[in-house]
Amino acid sequence: xxxxxxxxxxxxxxxxxxxxxxxxxxxxxxxxxxxxxxxxxxxxxxxxxxxxxxxxxxxxxxxxxxxxxxxxxxxxxxxxxxxxxxxxxxxxxxxxxxxxxxxxxxxxxxxxxxxxxxxxxxxxxxxxxxxxxxxxxxxxxxxxxxxxxxxxxxxxxxxxxxxxxxxxxxxxxxxxxxxxxxxxxxxxxxxxxxxxxxxxxxxxxxxxxxxxxxxxxxxxxxxxxxxxxxxxxxxxxxxxxxxxxxxxxxxxxxxxxxxxxxxxxxxxxxx
DNA sequence: AACTGAATCAACCGCTTCCAT
DNA sequence: AATGGAAGCGGTTGATTCAGT
Numbered sequence: 001x002x003x004x005x006x007x008x009x010x011x012x013x014x015x016x017x018x019x020x021x022x023x024x025x026x027x028x029x030x031x032x033x034x035x036x037x038x039x040x041x042x043x044x045x046x047x048x049x050x051x052x053x054x055x056x057x058x059x060x061x062x063x064x065x066x067x068x069x070x071x072x073x074x075x076x077x078x079x080x081x082x083x084x085x086x087x088x089x090x091x092x093x094x095x096x097x098x099x100x101x102x103x104x105x106x107x108x109x110x111x112x113x114x115x116x117x118x119x120x121x122x123x124x125x126x127x128x129x130x131x132x133x134x135x136x137x138x139x140x141x142x143x144x145x146x147x148x149x150x151x152x153x154x155x156x157x158x159x160x161x162x163x164x165x166x167x168x169x170x171x172x173x174x175x176x177x178x179x180x181x182x183x184x185x186x187x188x189x190x191x192x193x194x195x196x197x198x199x200x201x202x203x204x205x206x207x208x209x210x211x212x213x214x215x216x217x218x219x220x221x222x223x224x225x226x227x228x229x230x231x232x233x234x235x236x237x238x239x240x241x242x243x244x245x246x247x248x249x250x251x252x253x254x255x256x257x258x259x260x261x262x263x264x265x266x267x268x269x270x271x
Numbered sequence: 272a273a274c275t276g277a278a279t280c281a282a283c284c285g286c287t288t289c290c291a292t
Numbered sequence: 293a294a295t296g297g298a299a300g301c302g303g304t305t306g307a308t309t310c311a312g313t
Contacts, residue, residue, distance in 0.1 A: 106280050
């Protein structure tokens with residue numbers, strides 16, 4: 001499976017998009033719809049690679065995009081969903097209408113990681129997990145991927161590395177492709193309006209799955225030890241007051257070591 | 272006002288996954 | 293079953309902006 005040389009072509013423009021380019025792209029997609037990104041630039045008269053066009057459309061030009069001012073409610077939801085899904089930004093974005101995976105990822109890395117660390121909370125709760133049942137994989141981490149990850153340590157990575165070892169566990173489900181089934185631009189709308197867009201039974205199944213996942217995501221999750229909250233001496237009270245974080249200690253939950261296993265199994269079945 | 276370091280976020284890179292053949 | 297093209301995803305980069313001195 002070789003990679004196609006999408007963005008390595010010489011002569012293609014890179015960097016920030018101009019207003020003219022935005023207009024060309026938006027007009028073309030309005031007339032012809034999304035998709036066929038590879039051939040889109042040429043047809044639209046753009047000197048960009050298809051990937052770049054797709055990214056620009058998805059993260060900036062697409063109708064209904066909300067920009068900036070992520071509300072405390074949204075932050076709370078991001079934190080909850082991240083505790084459930086891990087770094088599955090597209091899945092998380094699918095639960096936040098008008099937000100893009102890129103924006104959520106950036107917000108997490110620049111704001112939420114810091115907030116959680118300041119509150120004495122380990123943001124990356126994916127270590128020491130009981131290995132989820134998984135099918136045999138072709139390859140784990142390629143040499144190139146490992147090399148890329150080794151390059152430099154990001155601020156986010158530093159924050160996470162400096163944090164204390166995790167006390168609790170969170171399951172990290174396998175990533176699934178989202179967009180083809182759940183258009184991100186109006187994912188929540190699509191959940192509410194059953195059958196709109198896709199009338200196939202598969203589409204309805206997806207709606208049901210997403211609704212079920214959403215219910216799981218909204219369950220108050222026993223992520224944090226109570227002493228973590230009690231020992232918090234940070235000064236970011238807005239964060240603690242503004243968010244409905246799952247700070248409640250649930251003895252029943254902690255006393256049942258198999259609960260997360262069961263929830264994870266249910267989640268896998270839903271997927 | 273000038274400089275510097277930190278913070279932010281749009282865009283890029285490369286890998287994975289899906290799907291048609 | 294194997295292959296290759298296309299799309300999607302998550303990690304990372306780097307230009308720009310902001311805040312502090």
